[in-house]
Amino acid sequence: MAIPTDEDLQQVRSYLLRYARLQLRDAALAEDAVQETLLAAFDRGATFSGKSEYKSWLVGILKHKIVDVIRKKSREQSLTANEDASESEMIEGMFEAEGQWHQLPSNWGNPEKSLEDKKFWEIFERCLELMPARTARVFMMREVMELTSDEVCGELAITQSNLWVMLHRARLSLRGCLETRWFGDAAK
Amino acid sequence: MLSCREVSKLLSEARERRLGLWERISLKLHLMMCGGCNNFRKQLDFIGNAIRRYRDRDD
Numbered sequence: 370m371a372i373p374t375d376e377d378l379q380q381v382r383s384y385l386l387r388y389a390r391l392q393l394r395d396a397a398l399a400e401d402a403v404q405e406t407l408l409a410a411f412d413r414g415a416t417f418s419g420k421s422e423y424k425s426w427l428v429g430i431l432k433h434k435i436v437d438v439i440r441k442k443s444r445e446q447s448l449t450a451n452e453d454a455s456e457s458e459m460i461e462g463m464f465e466a467e468g469q470w471h472q473l474p475s476n477w478g479n480p481e482k483s484l485e486d487k488k489f490w491e492i493f494e495r496c497l498e499l500m501p502a503r504t505a506r507v508f509m510m511r512e513v514m515e516l517t518s519d520e521v522c523g524e525l526a527i528t529q530s531n532l533w534v535m536l537h538r539a540r541l542s543l544r545g546c547l548e549t550r551w552f553g554d555a556a557k
Numbered sequence: 558m559l560s561c562r563e564v565s566k567l568l569s570e571a572r573e574r575r576l577g578l579w580e581r582i583s584l585k586l587h588l589m590m591c592g593g594c595n596n597f598r599k600q601l602d603f604i605g606n607a608i609r610r611y612r613d614r615d616d
Contacts (some may be wrong), residue, residue, distance in 0.1 A: 388612055468560025473593030480603045484610055493611060511573075512608045518573045529574075537569040544600045 376480065381424050385431050392435050392509045394502070402434040409434075431513055436524055439506065443525050447530035456501050462540050463545060474544070477552045489551060496546035500539055507532060559587050564594045568601060 385406060389399035409430055417423040463471050483489040497505065510521045522532050559567070562588050567580055576584070588595055 384613075391612060429614045464560075469564035470561045470593045473606075474593075474596040474600060476596050477603065480600075481606075484607060490611065490614075494609060509608075510607060512605055513612050533566070533570050533573055536573065537566050538602055540569050540604065541565065544597065544606050547604070548600075 377420060377423070378407075381427055382419075383425060384424065388513070389435060391497070391513055394481060394498075394505065395440060396436055402431060404437055405434050406431045427498065432516075433491070435514065439510070440500070440524055443506075452501070452503065456504065456538055457492055464539060475548060475552065477548075480552065483492075483551065487552075492547070492551045496543055496550065499546055500542045504535045504539040504542065507535045511536060559583050560589065561587075561594055564588070564591070565597055566593070568598050572601065572605070 382403065386399055387439070389402045390396060393402065406427060410427055415426065417426065420513045457531055465471055485517050500508065507525070510516050510524070511518070518529060520531060521527075522529055526533075527535075564584060565578065567584055570576065571584075588598065
């Protein structure tokens, strides 16, 4: 494919939008980032041997656009002491004073099965929305954009140990939500 | 002896950095005895996979 067709473009556009929304949690910002990506791509006018090459090239441009937005946002909204306290309270609520689980994580059996269930994805989306904003952001940078720890720290100007605390909180929050809303019921 | 809170933190960090020898030994010891933390460990793998599936799904 020398030049992508309209259909290719539509398909890849909706992929890029989902990717950007997942990371930015803001439909308008995501839309902007994707438009800028497609414009930049158009300007560069590269040619490709196939669709998947085209797609990963665009994802590469999109990542840069997203990181720009995040950098701007994180400068504007630095964390208030309140937010940090409420996040850490949420985590502390999951453990007893001596550090045992308040409620033991249960056995999810074969959770991969759930990936085929449409209802699971609705719950999953809901749980992503419920993650505290700041922790969700670093979690997505690591797991969705697959940036390295060093890259995330560099972009957000935070320390490694800071990042680890946030990722720990993000993972506890997501798994707790999935257990309560999905796997708890499935186990019953 | 590590607490479950500390173990959950180390299991998360193991995805970010190479743990030290002592950390790995104490983790192993804890996991041998604690079903809850074992479940947590598997759940971390799962949510990592799930989020990428979510990102890449077609619909």
